[in-house]
Amino acid sequence: MARASIFNQGLRGKKGNDVYYTVGNKTFVRAHFIPDHSKPSSLQLEVWGRFRNAQHFIKPIKKVLQLGYVNFKDGMQTPMKIALGKVLKGGFRDGQRSPDPALLKISTGSLAGMDTGQASWKNDDTVLVEWEDNSGMGFAKRRDKVSVLLYDVANQAAFFVLESKSRVKGQVELTVDRPDRHRGNLHVYTFFTYKNPRSQMYDVSDSVYPLFFELRETLCPFFSL
Numbered sequence: 001m002a003r004a005s006i007f008n009q010g011l012r013g014k015k016g017n018d019v020y021y022t023v024g025n026k027t028f029v030r031a032h033f034i035p036d037h038s039k040p041s042s043l044q045l046e047v048w049g050r051f052r053n054a055q056h057f058i059k060p061i062k063k064v065l066q067l068g069y070v071n072f073k074d075g076m077q078t079p080m081k082i083a084l085g086k087v088l089k090g091g092f093r094d095g096q097r098s099p100d101p102a103l104l105k106i107s108t109g110s111l112a113g114m115d116t117g118q119a120s121w122k123n124d125d126t127v128l129v130e131w132e133d134n135s136g137m138g139f140a141k142r143r144d145k146v147s148v149l150l151y152d153v154a155n156q157a158a159f160f161v162l163e164s165k166s167r168v169k170g171q172v173e174l175t176v177d178r179p180d181r182h183r184g185n186l187h188v189y190t191f192f193t194y195k196n197p198r199s200q201m202y203d204v205s206d207s208v209y210p211l212f213f214e215l216r217e218t219l220c221p222f223f224s225l
Contacts, residue, residue: 049097054087057099060158061106064149067162068107068191070202101153102209107191109204112140119188119210125179127159129190130171139203142168144192150174152185159186167192 009027018029040048058065062080069079083106091099117131127150135142145163152158159182165172176182191207 046097050088050092053098054084054091056156057091057104057153058083058087060156061149061151061160064106064147064158064160064162067147067193068105068204068207070193071109071204101151101187104187104189104209105207106149106189107147107193107204107207109202109206110139111144111192111194111203111205112138113192113205114146114190114208117190117208121179121183122173125176127174127176127186127188128171129174129188131190133168133170135167140167140192141194142166144194144203144205146172147191147193148172148174149189150176150182150186151189152182153187154185155181157182163193163195 020027020029022028058080065083066079069082072079072082086105086108087099090105091103093100093103112134114131115134115137117129119127119129122128129148131146133142134140135144144167146165146167146169147162148160148164150159157177159174159176161172161174176186188210189207192205194203195201196203
């Protein structure tokens with residue numbers, strides 16, 4: 001890949017035998033190459049399989065990942081590309097072709113996340129997530145907004161609230177459609193964000209998977225509801 005000429009700055013995509021990329025405010029160019037996949041090796045098949053499974057895994061939670069990785073917008077970098085890369089790099093157990101929900105990170109950043117909490121069924125179709133207010137820890141403030149994801153990986157169904165209640169409130173409720181279908185399969189993830197009203201920049205916490213949650217009313221694999 002090389003720096004594109006001044007006349008081709010700002011181009012994107014394929015043009016003739018060249019492909020143009022914009023990174024930041026600079027445009028780069030490389031030759032268009034079509035690899036030969038007529039006789040893939042077993043390793044290639046495994047890599048392609050993981051890639052397809054990772055894409056399938058994150059597709060239902062695109063809106064959540066776009067917020068969780070909102071700070072990764074730079075040229076060719078996008079929140080979804082970063083999230084996909086993290087799943088491919090650290091979301092698989094050895095020997096497994098599908099991502100492990102316990103390894104999924106739906107956000108990343110330096111803001112303090114949730115220390116302790118619990119998730120439980122409040123009634124037939126409502127999940128209640130509660131946590132202790134840890135305002136003042138690091139850069140954590142009472143004003144920080146919570147985001148919660150309930151993800152039924154088996155049925156590819158996601159229920160979530162984004163930038164919902166403030167950290168100090170200590171609880172938030174989510175409604176689950178067709179709860180009987182999802183009960184026992186819901187994986188719970190949480191993170192906090194704060195959007196600076198002047199700069200429009202975000203502070204984001206690392207997501208927390210319920211390793212630290214006391215889950216009530218059910219005992220299910222992967223700390224799920």
